[in-house]
Amino acid sequence: MARDVLECSLDFAKLADPMKDVLTCEHGRMRFGGIDVAGMADTTPTPFFLFSATQIDRNIATLRDTFRAHHPKTRVFYASKACSNLWFLDRVRRSGIDIEVNSGGELWKARKAGFQPHQIGFNGNAKTRAEILVALQPPIEAIIVDSVFELRRVADVAADLGVQARVALRVDLNVASETHPGLRTSKGAKAGIDVGEALAAFGLAAQLPNIELVGMHYHIGSQITRVEPYLEALDLALSLLDRIETAHGVRLEHLNIGGGFAIPYYDRTADEPDTYFEAPHTLDGYAAGIGSRLQKARPDLQLYLEPGRAIAGNTAVLVSRVEAEKTKLVGAADGRVTREDWIMVDAGFNTVLEHSSYHWYYRAVVANHCGKPPVRPFRIGGPLCDGGDVYAGDPGSEYRYLPTCTKVGDVVAFFDVGAYSLECMSAYNGRDQAAAYMVTESGLRKIAARRSVEDFVANERFAADAAAE
Ligand SMILES: Cc1ncc(COP(=O)(O)O)c(C=O)c1O
Structure with a gap:
């Protein structure tokens, strides 16, 4: 043997x-x-x-600089679900990027680690009123709304508080990705507003009092080893965005494409990966594909990213x-x-x-x-x-x-x-x-x-x- x-x-x-x-x-x-x-x-x-603090800094700098080289208006929101240890979060904050949270608990930790409200994006498919209340005192950068039901709930809580809630709607673009089934978050998964309902949902968000519609969000999964699903999703998102802006007379500030960038768990990389443990694309592969397409279509649009694994994975x-x-x-x-x-x-x-x-x-x-x-x-x-x-x-x-x-x-x-x-x-x-x-x-x-x-x-x-x- x-x-x-x-x-x-x-x-x-x-x-x-x-x-x-x-x-x-x-x-x-x-x-x-x-x-x-x-x-x-x-x-x-x-x-x-x-853990290695050097490696955290290095991963963040590489990711941010690589994407900004292709699309200067890029903001990176570290997906804190990957590792929300307070020391780790403090290090992430000091490196100058922002944060994504997925619960009231992660929101609490983000604040404890010193992140300011304008640095925080809040995901989740079942946010409670109490969580929304905290996210609006004062309002964070964006509550990423997962359903029309939740949109109304956010509007309701914001009205009670007398504030404007900055909101991005999460859309399920129905893009398949070749990763472990448990890590797929699009096409048949539970997250996001169905793409067929999205136009109407954005219309509602544009009209609801106490809602400031600022962005569109999607996240197709984790450990995505190829750039193609990102490009497919981006094309769909840009065309949807166009229809939304034309139909509802709005102009969105940002497009949030989530995270999911793969890291090589195997020593080897491959052009055509056999498994999701091989990551054929360097970050530049993802950034060049996504950034150049966005530059051509919408250079004004801010690109938001939510990487977790690509920042935390090899740090420990x-x-x-x-x-x-x-x-x-x-x-x-x-x-x-x-x-x-x-x-x-x-x-x-x-x-x-x-x-x-x-x-x-x-x-x-x-x-x-x-x-x-x-x-x-x-x-x-x-x-x-x-x-x-x-x-x-x-x-x-x-x-x-x-x-x-x-x-x-x-x-x-x-x-x-x-x-x-x-x-x-x-x-x-x-x-x-x-x-x-x-x-x-x-x-x-x-x-x-x-x-x-x-x-x-x-x-x-x-x-x-x-x-x-
Ligand atoms: C909405 C959202 N954003 C970002 C991430 C981070 O994914 P990853 O750690 O693969 O970059 C996840 C994790 O699945 C997620 O659900």
Whole structure:
């Protein structure tokens, strides 16, 4: 089962360009932001997340500058659902971009991190009156309205407060995208106003008192590896916009095309991706296609973007320890028996939910042996009781190829876990939730403490408590 060393060796120099100096292998030890990851694991309970502030700044600057080079009137609203840790948000704000939130809780966090109302866009398909009330005191940059029902609700709350609500309507343009079904948000998905109803909905928004119609929004999904669906959506949106403006005598300020830009979870990129783990387009690929088309059609229109994964994804690694090992014999249909080597790490889908919910592939490296060739096939399990708590294999395989000597006590680092991991951690199986650290210019900072079973039950009650109360 051994593979060609050259083919499978995780070549650090081959990792995505922007990661080069953050992620290094020195004398057989993996460093992230200069930190010896396995060394840190010797003094810090595993699993834990390690973020790089440099990488956050870099991703934001690259994204903003790349899009602005093609369409100068571009504003980037970081999709905070990807990682809404307060330290992370503060870093995003300092880098000079704006923020997208998806609930009253995220809105609260955005404000706590210092974002001003004019920097905030608010999505969501079931906003409560209470959430809308908060978003209008004072009014944020845009409430992104998901239905005609919600439009009336926003108008109602704004009237009660005596304010004008700045509103963009989210439209489902019915554009298909090749990504995991759970990440599709257009064509048959629940989000947005149906494109067939959109003209009338914009007409209503233009007339309702206390509503200031400022934009159109759509978001076709997450981890979209090709530019074509964006171009298809943009053409549809521009033509709809034209009809809306002509029919209702309005002029919209902005077009919000959502987020979804893919990151390469596999080392390789491809012209024609086989899976949504390969990202064939550099950001320039997306920006050139979208920006140039918009420049031609509507240079006056502000382009709003809501990237989450493309900003947060590669900013963190998950550091776990191999806690157990075993060999299992697997019988094949032809009667042959194969030996499978398993290692069990101390992070499961309670720590990185998407490894199980979307069968996401996170590259992994044995941090204390990063110089050794990854030639021995292993299956990597997490510690949870579920059969599904098993990490996806390397491309085209059930197995992860790791150095031959990999054993209990080694430190396994999973890459690209910065997006949608801290957000989705759970207390499942009574396991601690991982702490998070960030490498900053002023040193290593703890940005989220580990949470233990005592923390989780702090608000629970049982009979003995009730008797004592
Ligand atoms: C409305 C909206 N905007 C932006 C995003 C961010 O997507 P991504 O993290 O793929 O960029 C999402 C996530 O699905 C979303 O629902």
